[in-house]
Amino acid sequence: MSDLRSVEPAEALLEGLNGPQREAVTWGEGPLLVLAGAGSGKTRVLTHRIAHLIYTRRARPGEILAITFTNKAAGEMRERVERLLGHSTRSMWLSTFHSACARILRSEADRLGYTRAFTIYDQADSRRLAKRSAEAVGVDMTRYKPAAIQARISDAKNRLLDVDAYRREAQDPFDEMMADVYASYQRQIHAMNAMDFDDLLLRTVELLERYDDVRARYQASFRYVLVDEYQDTNRAQYRLLQLLVGDGSDGPRNITVVGDDAQSIYGFRGADVRNILDFERDFPEAHVVKLEQNYRSTETILAVANAVIANNRGAIAKELWSDLGTGEQVQLRELDDEHAEARMIVGEIRRLLDEGAAAADVSVLYRTNAMSRAIEDQLVRGDIAYQVIGGTKFYERAEIKDAIAYLTFLVNGADVVAFSRIINSPRRGIGQTSLARITAQAQTLGTDVWDVAADAASVPGLAAAATKALTRFMETMAELRELAREGLGVAELLQAVLERSGLIAALEDERTIEAEGRIENLEQLVAVAHEFDDEHGEEASLELFLQELALVADADTRRSDSGLVTLMTLHNAKGLEFPVVFIAGLEDGMFPHSRSIDEGALEEERRLFYVGVTRAMRTLYLTHARRRAVFGSPSVAMRSRFVDEVPAHLLDVPARRSSPTSWSSGAGDGAQASAAAYRLGEDVLHAAFGEGVVTALEPGGVIVVRFAGDGSERKLMADYAPLSRP
DNA sequence: ATCCTGATTTTTTTT
DNA sequence: AAATCAGGAT
Numbered sequence: 001m002s003d004l005r006s007v008e009p010a011e012a013l014l015e016g017l018n019g020p021q022r023e024a025v026t027w028g029e030g031p032l033l034v035l036a037g038a039g040s041g042k043t044r045v046l047t048h049r050i051a052h053l054i055y056t057r058r059a060r061p062g063e064i065l066a067i068t069f070t071n072k073a074a075g076e077m078r079e080r081v082e083r084l085l086g087h088s089t090r091s092m093w094l095s096t097f098h099s100a101c102a103r104i105l106r107s108e109a110d111r112l113g114y115t116r117a118f119t120i121y122d123q124a125d126s127r128r129l130a131k132r133s134a135e136a137v138g139v140d141m142t143r144y145k146p147a148a149i150q151a152r153i154s155d156a157k158n159r160l161l162d163v164d165a166y167r168r169e170a171q172d173p174f175d176e177m178m179a180d181v182y183a184s185y186q187r188q189i190h191a192m193n194a195m196d197f198d199d200l201l202l203r204t205v206e207l208l209e210r211y212d213d214v215r216a217r218y219q220a221s222f223r224y225v226l227v228d229e230y231q232d233t234n235r236a237q238y239r240l241l242q243l244l245v246g247d248g249s250d251g252p253r254n255i256t257v258v259g260d261d262a263q264s265i266y267g268f269r270g271a272d273v274r275n276i277l278d279f280e281r282d283f284p285e286a287h288v289v290k291l292e293q294n295y296r297s298t299e300t301i302l303a304v305a306n307a308v309i310a311n312n313r314g315a316i317a318k319e320l321w322s323d324l325g326t327g328e329q330v331q332l333r334e335l336d337d338e339h340a341e342a343r344m345i346v347g348e349i350r351r352l353l354d355e356g357a358a359a360a361d362v363s364v365l366y367r368t369n370a371m372s373r374a375i376e377d378q379l380v381r382g383d384i385a386y387q388v389i390g391g392t393k394f395y396e397r398a399e400i401k402d403a404i405a406y407l408t409f410l411v412n413g414a415d416v417v418a419f420s421r422i423i424n425s426p427r428r429g430i431g432q433t434s435l436a437r438i439t440a441q442a443q444t445l446g447t448d449v450w451d452v453a454a455d456a457a458s459v460p461g462l463a464a465a466a467t468k469a470l471t472r473f474m475e476t477m478a479e480l481r482e483l484a485r486e487g488l489g490v491a492e493l494l495q496a497v498l499e500r501s502g503l504i505a506a507l508e509d510e511r512t513i514e515a516e517g518r519i520e521n522l523e524q525l526v527a528v529a530h531e532f533d534d535e536h537g538e539e540a541s542l543e544l545f546l547q548e549l550a551l552v553a554d555a556d557t558r559r560s561d562s563g564l565v566t567l568m569t570l571h572n573a574k575g576l577e578f579p580v581v582f583i584a585g586l587e588d589g590m591f592p593h594s595r596s597i598d599e600g601a602l603e604e605e606r607r608l609f610y611v612g613v614t615r616a617m618r619t620l621y622l623t624h625a626r627r628r629a630v631f632g633s634p635s636v637a638m639r640s641r642f643v644d645e646v647p648a649h650l651l652d653v654p655a656r657r658s659s660p661t662s663w664s665s666g667a668g669d670g671a672q673a674s675a676a677a678y679r680l681g682e683d684v685l686h687a688a689f690g691e692g693v694v695t696a697l698e699p700g701g702v703i704v705v706r707f708a709g710d711g712s713e714r715k716l717m718a719d720y721a722p723l724s725r726p
Numbered sequence: 727a728t729c730c731t732g733a734t735t736t737t738t739t740t741t
Numbered sequence: 742a743a744a745t746c747a748g749g750a751t
Contacts, residue, residue: 070741098741123740145735197741268739368737373742390740424727431727465727553741571739593738608739631736632742 029252031283038614039296051084062091063223120550133184157198158270201236230259234270298327329652346378347695347706389568413450426506434466491529581616587637
């Protein structure tokens with residue numbers, strides 16, 4: 001390659017890109033569809049295209065709106081663009097759909113009857129509200145689950161149906177009832193100056209549809225719109241893009257979308273593959289670029305991916321190829337149960353680490369969050385550091401939600417959900433009954449709960465003790481609100497909230513290990529607030545802090561620079577790559593999941609498997625168990641049909657000796673005494689099986705050894721087996 | 727109002 | 742297996 005200094009800087013942005021990538025980066029005005037197979041360098045294309053647009057002065061940073069799937073991806077993209085350009089991109093809009101919408105809504109809130117301090121409800125908040133709405137309408141809650149009710153509402157919103165449209169579409173009495181629930185839900189959430197995740201999109205669409213001046217302003221401001229992971233956009237996001245890009249009557253529609261129909265895995269939340277399939281119909285003047293060269297995986301891994309995805313119908317023709325060589329065969333392992341599976345995985349990880357692999361190079365993927373536990377247990381035993389992405393998130397912990405609810409109530413006195421959460425936490429002697437009286441009064445008067453609660457004496461029927469407690473509580477809240485008005489930093493304010501609310505004191509009084517952990521979590525939240533203050537300086541406001549917090553995805557908290565093995569669901573693995581990947585739990589019913597074994601959904605499961613396989617760069621393990629505990633009770637499982645779709649010659653399946661099954665698994669702590677000779681993770685040499693590593697110690701002097709030769713795992717009597725140290 | 731206990735449910739996947 | 746919930750006792 002030529003010396004960078006001797007070429008035109010714009011040329012330098014194309015350095016090292018292949019033909020189609022260059023074409024996508026340099027393409028001029030008008031719609032552009034980039035069909036980017038897994039590992040084909042689409043992030044590179046996006047960042048270089050943005051840098052190129054700015055460098056060639058076709059766009060100023062402020063004229064670019066780039067949508068990514070996670071905040072973390074947005075941050076990384078900003079960093080890369082800045083590195084390419086050598087200057088700041090602060091004025092560029094680079095965020096997720098939801099964050100961009102929240103930002104727009106914050107500045108236009110009054111048009112929709114909101115204030116800029118509106119609360120963003122997460123799933124749990126929204127579910128609680130759905131339940132309340134259903135009860136208010138008189139739905140028999142023993143027959144319907146709140147989650148199902150909420151899913152209905154969310155589904156309607158994702159299809160851009162407002163309450164009236166939903167009612168018009170109603171087919172049966174159940175739908176009619178749901179329409180009432182939906183109406184009640186929307187009435188309440190609006191009255192509380194709150195929005196759920198779906199509202200962020202829906203309300204922005206409403207805003208742009210209803211106000212020509214607002215639409216014109218944003219259309220003019222975002223001259224170039226770029227969207228990553230376009231295959232996972234839903235109806236609302238699609239409509240939003242149309243509104244932002246315009247109809248093309250006053251200039252070219254500069255929209256770039258990047259995606260891969262084979263990786264569409266969010267149908268369950270309303271994503272519609274047709275958005276990408278029909279792009280050329282929606283934008284007839286579109287230019288299309290296909291990226292088919294994969295720079296990530298070995299040919300064997302790609303052959304597996306291609307073979308499996310070929311079983312899906314109606315995909316855009318596309319064949320991934322790579323010149324990285326054949327590489328290793330894909331390792332297929334069948335184990336007795338989920339514990340043996342976990343031992344096998346951790347045993348292999350230990351071996352890889354001993355051979356010099358970095359922990360950060362290894363990832364274990366699974367279908368459902370619940371599957372992480374067995375693997376975590378073994379990692380802990382094996383003393384291997386790891387991180388879990390997803391599952392119970394930091395921001396969903398009770399104490400964190402409490403602290404956030406305090407802050408929320410300070411800025412949004414109409415937020416009944418926040419008020420309900422904090423009014424008796426810590427305990428103040430204000431229970432269900434008193435709470436119901438207060439909220440009912442607020443609803444009757446149509447005023448903020450804050451105002452009702454601040455005048456405790458005015459609440460009808462409130463007991464004397466409750467009135468007193470409420471008065472004290474609201475005095476504290478008023479003090480805190482005053483502190484907020486004085487322009488205290490978010491971190492300092494949070495600290496004041498934790499102290500004056502009695503939240504910390506109550507935890508300290510518990511004097512348990514658990515409570516100590518909770519206090520630590522709260523301290524961590526204060527640290528997050530400090531970071532926010534430092535980052536935003538003068539701009540830092542409590543409103544902004546809360547709205548950013550609500551949109552943090554767990555994927556955003558992933559650490560890449562550390563010596564940690566990463567565990568996560570296949571969904572969370574989207575967009576990532578690892579030299580070594582394990583896909584666990586490949587059993588019919590687990591993956592594909594039993595609830596999606598019908599036509600359309602099965603294809604989505606297959607795409608999810610495709611996503612998993614294509615995360616692997618060098619080494620891929622597929623594992624499944626003959627027995628697996630579901631809801632605590634064991635059940636037999638068949639190997640996943642997806643495994644059967646993999647051509648046999650690509651797989652390495654070690655011949656399996658029948659292993660002794662009479663010994664129960666689940667080593668206790670007492671195991672060390674009899675198997676003291678061997679320690680967890682220790683290398684051993686077996687006369688017949690060769691080198692291996694101890695992956696578990698079990699009672700009765702039994703050790704479990706994973707052999708390097710054939711990858712098999714065997715239970716041995718430590719005292720009798722022909723074992724020695726290498 | 728709060729605490730305890732037994733019953734029921736949870737696990738699809740997420741912004 | 743763990744978490745949440747409803748009902749009843751205090």
